[in-house]
Amino acid sequence: xxxxxxxxxxxxxxxxxxxxxxxxxxxxxxxxxxxxxxxxxxxxxxxxxxxxxxxxxxxxxxxxxxxxxxxxxxxxxxxxxxxxxxxxxxxxxxxxxxxxxxxxxxxxxxxxxxxxxxxxxxxxxxxxxxxxxxxxxxxxxxxxxxxxxxxxxxxxxxxxxxxxxxxxxxxxxxxxxxxxxxxxxxxxxxxxxxxxxxxxxxxxxxxxxxxxxxxxxxxxxxxxxxxxxxxxxxxxxxxxxxx
Numbered sequence: 001x002x003x004x005x006x007x008x009x010x011x012x013x014x015x016x017x018x019x020x021x022x023x024x025x026x027x028x029x030x031x032x033x034x035x036x037x038x039x040x041x042x043x044x045x046x047x048x049x050x051x052x053x054x055x056x057x058x059x060x061x062x063x064x065x066x067x068x069x070x071x072x073x074x075x076x077x078x079x080x081x082x083x084x085x086x087x088x089x090x091x092x093x094x095x096x097x098x099x100x101x102x103x104x105x106x107x108x109x110x111x112x113x114x115x116x117x118x119x120x121x122x123x124x125x126x127x128x129x130x131x132x133x134x135x136x137x138x139x140x141x142x143x144x145x146x147x148x149x150x151x152x153x154x155x156x157x158x159x160x161x162x163x164x165x166x167x168x169x170x171x172x173x174x175x176x177x178x179x180x181x182x183x184x185x186x187x188x189x190x191x192x193x194x195x196x197x198x199x200x201x202x203x204x205x206x207x208x209x210x211x212x213x214x215x216x217x218x219x220x221x222x223x224x225x226x227x228x229x230x231x232x233x234x235x236x237x238x239x240x241x242x243x
Contacts, residue, residue: 008029011025011029011055011109013081014055015081015082015083016130020126024126030115031111031115032110034108034109035109037101039103039104042099050085050088051089051112051114052111053111054099055081056080056082056108057080059103060077060181061100062078062099062100062187063097063099064190065097075144076141076144083133084108085113086130086133087137089113090130102182103182116130150230157192157199157203158229160188161179161219162228164179164181168180176220177224178218178220179219180217180218188203211226
């Protein structure tokens, strides 16, 4: 069995419990367990009762919503320190989609939903932490709307890559940038609401123009200025004062 101390260390680093008092993290960790998954494995399935909240300790997870007719739609990507399943757990409902590992492997620290909600009823600080996690999900939805409304397919793809770079990217000494998120052309197409054929054509064109490279572990951006322009409209919108 894993030491409670290592579980607490992971939880303290998460977006959910960052800044929460150590004794409260210790209380939450009592219901925690670390689970390991390989690429393609499901963490939970659409329609299942939301019995736990997951904290991504390592790896990447996509949330796929089944569609009655047609290809299932990827609605979100979650990475280290982020939480999955929290909205469904708070509602005591069911998971809205399939959570599937898209990295080679992933580690998820699971928190029993009923124990977490019972603790939140006693501890306002934990209730506030759960509320903050819902804000994070709302921000992710806003970003997805920004990507989908960026314009034609190529603009949506560029906006998606810029978003992934901002969330997960690294920069090399030579000025190139790496997005360590391995997504197939079909997954990219699903994320931007395009056909696979159109996505393949756009990605192939960018590779021939030496703007982007694709590898087994993600993407490498060879021209930072080319991709940074894709974030400009969203950044300007975010900087505008509220009405």
